[in-house]
Amino acid sequence: MKRSEVRAAQKRAAEMFDHIGIMLTPEERETIEVAGFGLGNLESQGLELVTYINTDRYCAKELVLFPNQTCPEHLHPPIGDEPGKMETFRCRHGVVYLYVDGENSGTIQVEVPAGSEEYYTVFHEIELHPGQQYTIPPGTKHWFQAGENGAIVSEFSSTSRDEFDIFTDPNIQRMPVIVED
Amino acid sequence: MKRSEVRAAQKRAAEMFDHIGIMLTPEERETIEVAGFGLGNLESQGLELVTYINTDRYCAKELVLFPNQTCPEHLHPPIGDEPGKMETFRCRHGVVYLYVDGENSGTIQVEVPAGSEEYYTVFHEIELHPGQQYTIPPGTKHWFQAGENGAIVSEFSSTSRDEFDIFTDPNIQRMPVIVED
Numbered sequence: 356m357k358r359s360e361v362r363a364a365q366k367r368a369a370e371m372f373d374h375i376g377i378m379l380t381p382e383e384r385e386t387i388e389v390a391g392f393g394l395g396n397l398e399s400q401g402l403e404l405v406t407y408i409n410t411d412r413y414c415a416k417e418l419v420l421f422p423n424q425t426c427p428e429h430l431h432p433p434i435g436d437e438p439g440k441m442e443t444f445r446c447r448h449g450v451v452y453l454y455v456d457g458e459n460s461g462t463i464q465v466e467v468p469a470g471s472e473e474y475y476t477v478f479h480e481i482e483l484h485p486g487q488q489y490t491i492p493p494g495t496k497h498w499f500q501a502g503e504n505g506a507i508v509s510e511f512s513s514t515s516r517d518e519f520d521i522f523t524d525p526n527i528q529r530m531p532v533i534v535e536d
Numbered sequence: 537m538k539r540s541e542v543r544a545a546q547k548r549a550a551e552m553f554d555h556i557g558i559m560l561t562p563e564e565r566e567t568i569e570v571a572g573f574g575l576g577n578l579e580s581q582g583l584e585l586v587t588y589i590n591t592d593r594y595c596a597k598e599l600v601l602f603p604n605q606t607c608p609e610h611l612h613p614p615i616g617d618e619p620g621k622m623e624t625f626r627c628r629h630g631v632v633y634l635y636v637d638g639e640n641s642g643t644i645q646v647e648v649p650a651g652s653e654e655y656y657t658v659f660h661e662i663e664l665h666p667g668q669q670y671t672i673p674p675g676t677k678h679w680f681q682a683g684e685n686g687a688i689v690s691e692f693s694s695t696s697r698d699e700f701d702i703f704t705d706p707n708i709q710r711m712p713v714i715v716e717d
Contacts, residue, residue, distance in 0.1 A: 513594050
């Protein structure tokens with residue numbers, strides 16, 4: 356991803372935080388993580404993150420999704436003796452459609468990102484509005500997409516080790532590579 | 537504490553959440569925890585809490601302090617093989633003055649609750665404004681007080697086991713006893 360694209364996404368995410376009154380420090384604003392997953396289409400598949408704290412016991416982040424932006428399907432595997440990351444998503448703004456492994460009704464409310472259909476395989480739908488939350492058990496495949504106004508989601512979890520995440524799409528690179536432009 | 541006092545404090549805390557746009561479910565609003573610590577003066581020493589999630593790996597809460605309300609000095613001891621609870625306080629609204637064990641300048645910005653002076657023994661001051669946070673290591677004595685407009689603080693932590701908290705004041709009962717009135 357180009358530095359200019361990262362900067363633009365950081366600015367847009369910061370404006371969404373401002374809009375709902377979530378305060379960040381100047382340093383947090385400057386370092387919002389922009390994850391494009393190496394797919395080259397941030398608007399469609401991407402995620403913006405602020406990590407408040409990540410210790411060897413717990414982690415807390417804010418996740419930002421632009422309108423209809425999708426965080427691609429993945430799971431958190433066990434690391435050593437520890438079960439995979441367990442996460443609680445609490446919607447703060449907008450609507451988020453979360454899909455996890457489990458029963459599905461045959462239809463879902465969002466469109467899977469075009470061209471990546473084969474990498475979306477779990478369709479048990481959970482619709483989260485502000486104030487609603489859902490806890491994803493360790494090792495559970497999941498993906499999520501914002502509604503048309505985007506979404507902000509607080510993530511409370513066990514320790515985060517994003518570099519070990521297993522994505523269904525083999526083309527995905529979780530850790531961003533930024534090209535100066 | 538009387539049920540009517542609990543209800544009034546729940547309503548007041550819910551209004552503070554509304555004021556800054558933190559959304560709760562109807563059930564969360566109805567069950568806001570009101571901790572008076574058995575001291576009979578909630579306005580002076582007390583805390584209001586919403587626990588979003590508490591698993592055997594992590595915990596997330598919102599803490600509400602009314603204007604100048606103080607959460608009394610305590611620490612989180614080790615439980616079995618696990619070190620004590622580790623917590624990150626992130627201020628969302630108002631100002632919170634946090635005191636932990638460590639160097640102090642000889643003066644602090646708040647008044648210790650009248651009549652309980654002997655139970656406040658640590659005075660290393662951290663002043664947190666919205667967007668600022670501080671992580672309290674396990675086993676560290678700490679207490680905190682809101683500024684004149686009250687405060688809302690997000691707490692991210694390891695597993696919460698409030699019943700084991702050790703308070704400096706031996707008169708304190710952490711787990712509330714509510715009397716119907």
